[in-house]
Amino acid sequence: MKLELRGITKRFGAFTANDHIDLVVEPGEVHALLGENGAGKSTLMNVLYGLYQADEGEILLDDEPQHFSGPGDAMAAGIGMVHQHFMLVPVFTVAENLMLGHEPAKFGILNLDAARAKVREISDRFGFDIDPDALVEDLPVGAQQRVEIIKALSRNAEILVLDEPTAVLTPQETDELMAIMDELRKAGTSIVFITHKLREVREVADRITVIRRGKVVGTALPTESNEELAAKMVGRAVDLSVDKA
Ligand code: ADP
Numbered sequence: 363m364k365l366e367l368r369g370i371t372k373r374f375g376a377f378t379a380n381d382h383i384d385l386v387v388e389p390g391e392v393h394a395l396l397g398e399n400g401a402g403k404s405t406l407m408n409v410l411y412g413l414y415q416a417d418e419g420e421i422l423l424d425d426e427p428q429h430f431s432g433p434g435d436a437m438a439a440g441i442g443m444v445h446q447h448f449m450l451v452p453v454f455t456v457a458e459n460l461m462l463g464h465e466p467a468k469f470g471i472l473n474l475d476a477a478r479a480k481v482r483e484i485s486d487r488f489g490f491d492i493d494p495d496a497l498v499e500d501l502p503v504g505a506q507q508r509v510e511i512i513k514a515l516s517r518n519a520e521i522l523v524l525d526e527p528t529a530v531l532t533p534q535e536t537d538e539l540m541a542i543m544d545e546l547r548k549a550g551t552s553i554v555f556i557t558h559k560l561r562e563v564r565e566v567a568d569r570i571t572v573i574r575r576g577k578v579v580g581t582a583l584p585t586e587s588n589e590e591l592a593a594k595m596v597g598r599a600v601d602l603s604v605d606k607a
């Protein structure tokens with residue numbers, strides 16, 4: 363599914379967090395949203411997910427304008443969101459977690475057996491290695507994140523938003539997530555990958571949109587040097603020599 367954001371503007375009182383933001387994500391594309399802390403990345407994705415209402419602008423899916431009055435609407439339209447802080451209930455099993463939230467029955471998750479079957483189907487398909495009967499609190503962070511992804515895919519997400527997904531991961535889990543993004547892309551899922559880490563963007567992104575102080579600075583390609591990308595993020599030349607250690 364193709365995603366297009368046109369002129370999205372979101373204000374909090376007198377402060378403009380998103381200022382006429384345009385963004386196009388093609389089907390099966392990993393599109394990185396790159397920007398330093400406070401640039402407005404999460405706000406934009408919360409608008410996309412129906413958590414915030416935009417003051418101006420439009421959301422289009424396959425060229426059709428959408429009106430999301432809440433996350434339930436966004437989910438039903440095929441948007442999946444994995445937040446920085448997981449929305450799972452730790453004392454429940456993976457399958458039980460699939461049954462929580464927005465109308466799981468709509469997506470064929472009618473009972474615990476159906477939820478288990480769904481977890482197995484998605485886990486097998488993408489090699490996630492998740493046991494439907496595991497307690498979420500017993501899983502490592504990387505596996506909990508895969509449960510969040512399974513939950514989104516179980517609701518037929520075609521566009522998956524990952525908001526700084528590697529912030530909580532070990533280096534090995536980060537590599538695993540990169541491989542997962544690649545598998546999902548091959549399956550035609552579009553991914554919006556939010557980060558401020560240049561290495562990750564260069565490794566996995568097809569295209570990059572750079573956001574600075576609520577505005578789109580421009581698009582960039584993963585082939586650009588760290589210095590070029592960092593300069594776009596902060597609007598001036600950057601010395602990255604410390605990062606290279
Ligand atoms: P990013 O995800 O790029 O780090 P955010 O979208 O979280 O940035 O935040 C962008 C700006 O909007 C920040 O200055 C932040 O303080 C402000 N902001 C975010 N959410 C709210 C809110 N609910 N109320 C007021 N200001 C907010």
Ligand code: MG
Nearest residue numbers: 403404405525
């Ligand atoms: Mg954020």
Ligand code: MG
Nearest residue numbers: 369371382418
């Ligand atoms: Mg305007």
